[in-house]
Amino acid sequence: MSASLASLMYAFIGLPLLAVAGLNLAGRRLTRRICRPLGVFVGLAQMAVAVISQLLLLQYHKSSVSFSQFWDMTVSDSAAYLRVDAFSLVALFCIGMAVAAAFSFKWFDSEHNAFNFTNMALLLMLGLNGAALVTDLFSLYVFIEIAGLCSYTLTALYREERGLEGGFKQLILGALASVLILIGLAFIFMECGSLRYDALALFFSEELPLPILDYLAFLFLIGGFGIKAGLVPFHQWLPDVYESAPAPVSILLSGIATQMMGTYALIRIMSELKGGAADPVADAILLLLGLITIFVGALAALAQKDMKRCLAYSSISQIGYIVLGVSCGNAFGFIGAMLHFFTLTLGNTVLFTDAAAVDLATNTTDMERLGGLQKQMPLVGVTNLIAFLSNAGLPPAVGFWSKLLIIIAVWQSGNGFIAGLALVAGVLTVACCLKVQRKVFFGPDVEELSGVSAPRGGVVVSSLTLSGLIVVAGLLIPFLLRMLQAQGLF
């Protein structure tokens, strides 16, 4: 039984690798045409596999499955291995979804660019899959570096002035983040001799109070991943990159890349290493960072003139919520953070797909020149509204439940006032949603935009299905909670 399950897991690594190999080996004419559908297929396949494995896990009442003996990095005897549990499956599902959405519409005019984009995106997917599967910190770092490099090249893929500048900024700050993470890993390795999650969990659980070195290590890790995730003091690069990157790349970045490299790693560290034991210092720092991120992100979003920049700042604010959820370290917190991870992926993908649709139709995303597009593209308007309301945490979308769980978790961990503040900050996101809706879709119509035609094909299909998923997931959450209770996680 577990053998068949383990073999299924290889698909996560195998699919992107085979796709890239096949793409480069096959003839020129053939690959040019099939590269976009291939991308969509790989994304959808990964989503399917993730769902199947989750169901299998449930059926056999196992919380996680480990597989693949060949990957052995550490010198210690216990072989390192890849592992799949509920949270990594959610992450993998989100990766697949973001990739499928990114490939769903025709963006690049020249064949050449499309081919390069597909290769880079599949490599990025490989890196992210690896990060979700590994069980030790160093492999996590390696895979995050792979994904990082791919995202820098993707941003600058178009070779026009703005893309290059965005890629350059991402490279500089990414390098700084890598340095910080590496220092942190070194400290931890010096301290406890092994970077494996279970070994570290053992080490940290019985040795309280921690030596100073470990606190410093945590500090650097939080700093490094903070830059990757875009927490407030380190968030400056994010809006420029999202704005300047071509549309499918911004979907990939905002939807999954930043999240995986930043917040997923933070969640892994806080849950695996700590084993759930609340370490006051790290929690307090993360709590404070999260709160500042929420408020600054939402406030800055209100002042933006460009639609993509506004969405970027709003996504920074949502990342703050995930960090808040992680910082309180109890069952509610992790499930809330995981759910909000899923919500944010869904939300950002839909929002940036809509931005792409608006860009396709009017080739501008400057909100001053847009208006009244609800008449020309009603579906895009509605999906934009649903995604924004989910990000703002209003019922009946899934965002409401995830934000609710996070707020309850923070309240349970004792600091009720901060939870209240975070909850009321939702108003700022609602205000941002109103601004975007008023400026772009819901307002009085602008005359020179009257000739605009509604976007066809992949863009509308992907945003419709994903926003449908938002609402359906929102309605199904109560039953999801019962399932989790059955699994003993809740």
Added chain:
Amino acid sequence: MGSQWLILACIFVPLLGSFLLPVLGRINTNARNLASLLFVLVSLVCAVLALHPAMTGQPLRVWLELPQGLSLGFLGDGMAILAAMAFSLTAAVIIFYSFGYIERFENLNEYYFMVTLFMGAVMGAVFSTNLILTYAFWEITSICCWRLLGFDRSEKSIRLAGKALLVNVCGSLLMLAGFISVYMNMGTFNLLDMQGRGVDNWLMALMLCGILAKAAVLPLHSWLPASSDAPAPVSALIGGAVMVNLGVYIYARLFLAGFQLEPVWTVVTPAIAAVSALISAGAAMRETDIRRIMAYSAVCQTSFILMGVSCGTMIGAAGGLISILMNALACGGLFLCAGTVERSTGVRDINELGGLAKNMPLTALSFGLCALSVMGLPPFGGFFAKYMLIAGAVQSGHIWLALLFAAAALMTVIYLLRVFTRVFFGPLINHEATERSWEMVVSMLILGGLTLLTGLFINVPSDIAVYVAESLGRW
């Protein structure tokens, strides 16, 4: 399973049916209009059918067990049925009114979708017994209210609709913070387990903010008059009849049938309501725009009900519940008549209106009936409601409260008379004004007639209210 499906039908027929309307709208607009009216009428019929079990002691219950005290449930007790009947009845008439009124606007699919979704969410909020579920439906009504208020897409109305949504969302988020802290203390969101348990003051203040925002009571009321240039059925549905009264109903559901408040709150909330009633009545007397006068009047009457429900006596509570019905009918009627006057004369300033009774007699008649009911003159329903409210205030021991509300009641008479006599009597100024479509006239007359009918047969609503007030077992 018994007849629990009644409650589910009452909520989910309009809620889920509303998603069909845009599709139906593409096929045939009349079918869409009738379908939306039908959905609301279904919830009215279900509420009426569910009345008997509620009055004979075993109210209908729907229950979904969930972990960690998050279990969702609906309960059709007397209070819920009375409010549900009031809201769905008024909403059905308002939708029928909009058949004649709304034709001139475009994107009507969205209008009917939002109205029916709004009514579904209102029914959900009325019946739900789980705080989170109540909050969820509560928030959906705010979103629908935003889309409806900004319905005619003009720059000004959208900005004001946005402001209304922000005030509502801010209030309800504070209320959610209150709910979560209640969850922390009591470990469950289920209202039925919380009956009679105390709740400390700052928590009550949080929850009160949400209610004040939704019920447009003074400190948080400015979104209602500001959004009075929305289409008439929208401002009637949101400002006059349903959403504003839903806020007060939720106060009754939380603090009459739910928590046991400290006695200090039976002074503070009525005091807020009194100040709100006095200032909004004052503002109404000064206003010259007929639609804004009706908005201020709605704010004033809702503060009346809030006083009744919060003054802590049985007759006050029963008076509050009855006046939810009376206010829904009468204020809804006033808004519709104001909308008809504006539609046929194109003028909103009452100084430029006059003598309309000559060529708009039916509108004048229904406006008169609704105005006399709001003023509280017999034989209208408003008379009994006002007596019970003032008797409740007196029985609660705070005579000053009763005197403040007596002053507000007198000002209500003054500003409603000012509008009624200046617009409908005296020399005819707007000669071209005629009563347009028959749907508008019939629905106004229905509401006017209902105010008279509920007055003559007051024992029907008052039996329910008395039964509910006694079953609370609190006095």
Added chain:
Amino acid sequence: MNAFSSLIASGGGLGLLLLMVALPALLGLACLALSRRSYGGQALLFFLGATVNLILALFILFGEEQTVLLPWAGFEINLALRIYGFSRLMLILSAVLFFLSALYSVAFMRRENRSGQVFFYCLLALAFTNGVFLANNFVTLLFFWEGILAVCFAAQLYNDRPKVRTAVKTLVLGAAGDIMFIVGVAVTAVQSGTLMMDVVSGLAAEGPGALGFIGLALGALARACAVPFQSWLPDAAAEAPLPFVVTLPVCLERVAGAYLLLRVTGGFYALAPGSALSIALMIVGVLTFLAGGMMALIQRNLKRVLAFVAIGQAGLLLLGAGSAVPAGSDGALLSLFAQVPALMCMFFAAGQVEQSTGSADLRRLGGLGHLMPFTGVAFVLGAACAAGLPPFGSFFADQLIFSAVNDADILLYIGSLLGLFFTAAALMRVGATCFFGPVRLPEGMEREQVKEAPGAMALPTVLLAVAGLGMGVLIGPFSSAVRNVTGSTVEGWSFSLVLCLIYVIALLLAVLNHITGHRATGEALRAADHIHYLPGLYRVYDAAERHYLDPYNILMGVVRVYSWLCRMIDRCLSWIYENLLERLVDRGSGALHDLNTGVVNQYLLWTLGGLAFLVLLFLVLV
């Protein structure tokens, strides 16, 4: 005959009492339904309503006590009707008076339009008034009480601006009184623990009870048109159709107001004779009596003079009831029986004058006694009874009231004497100008056109005039009959000779003053100018002329200032939402936006700064 009465009796109070309330209303609706053309049908229905009401009232007068109790709106709010001594008396009085006014109205409305509406409003008013007399539950009383107000408002709703303004004035002043009445009822219910009126008696009128008493008293004052609520009556009398004015404001409303006043001061609350509330009530009474008399002195419209005299009489009634002495309240009751018919008779005469000469303006009328002898005689008799001349019933009633007032306080006594003087002088002036002296007619009217009123109108006028005289002559048997119906224990009254002499001297002074003023100015109309232009008095009169003293205008002034204040509060609240919050948020987000300059080394600086901040935080926390 007795079969019919036994049927009614055996049918239990239910049939009879509900009939008293429902029948007039239904007949009124029938009148309204009939179109203008069939005036005969409307008149027949109207008259039928009046006669049936009179017959039923007679049955009730001689039948035994009956009660009706129907559940209505929970909390002891139920439709309760009851017949007992005092209500029987009031019912028969209002029934007789309504019958006479019906007789007059049927003839009067033949030449007027809107007859169906007027008949409908009169019958509806009768129904509500019967309801007030029969009510045995405070909320039922309240229901019919405000019903009278609603009818009074609806009847004056016409399309021209002044009539509408009067209707608004009526409803606002009436609503003010009724809302205080609601508060009074609520407090009384709390004090006595029940809403049933037959159970409530002898409540203490101090502490919270005082508010209950004041509430109920204000409610009664509103209907009886005493000072704070009086300014709508003269306008209504001048503009509304005469039959309606006579039926409701002059007759039914004042009887209802007096009924409630006497029950409140006598029954519900045990008012101590010298107590503060009693003195306050009597002060209001004197003010009303004086205001009515003085204003009547300077009016130029016949009906306005009579309206102010009616207000004055309400003051007199208030004096009697307020004195809280059995003599005073019996005096008030008797004065009700004497004054109301007299005033109705004068209004009927004024109606005849207006209908035949087309105007009620005293400056254009004179010497009509020669052309309309019957009307003249009736008016003089009515005026004499209203003024309180000795042989008339009102003289005896006034003695009782004045003796009670004299026992209470000497200043009040002098005030009421002044009031008497002014009322008598005003009546003398209006009677003299209108019916005596040289004949003067409005332009374009010849002497032949002015005809005496038809029989149907003259009969009730004369009957009412004679009623006051008859009551005076047979005061002994009449008062004993009244006493055994109301079951009050007081035997006879003693009339002190001294007070009678002072009273008569006051009347003679009024006559003397009229004669000297008449001779001095040469015409009866300006007989009272010397009083009008007295140095101190002139400014008061001038203020009254310009309606400064009118409580309605004072209320509206206060309302205008208050609403301006509320609007300011509302404006600044919405300014906070619209501008303040928005600007704050914009400035905050603008500042954050500028931080992001787009230069990479700026970002590096921020990142390193953030790390330093983390380290600092870490050091602080550990």
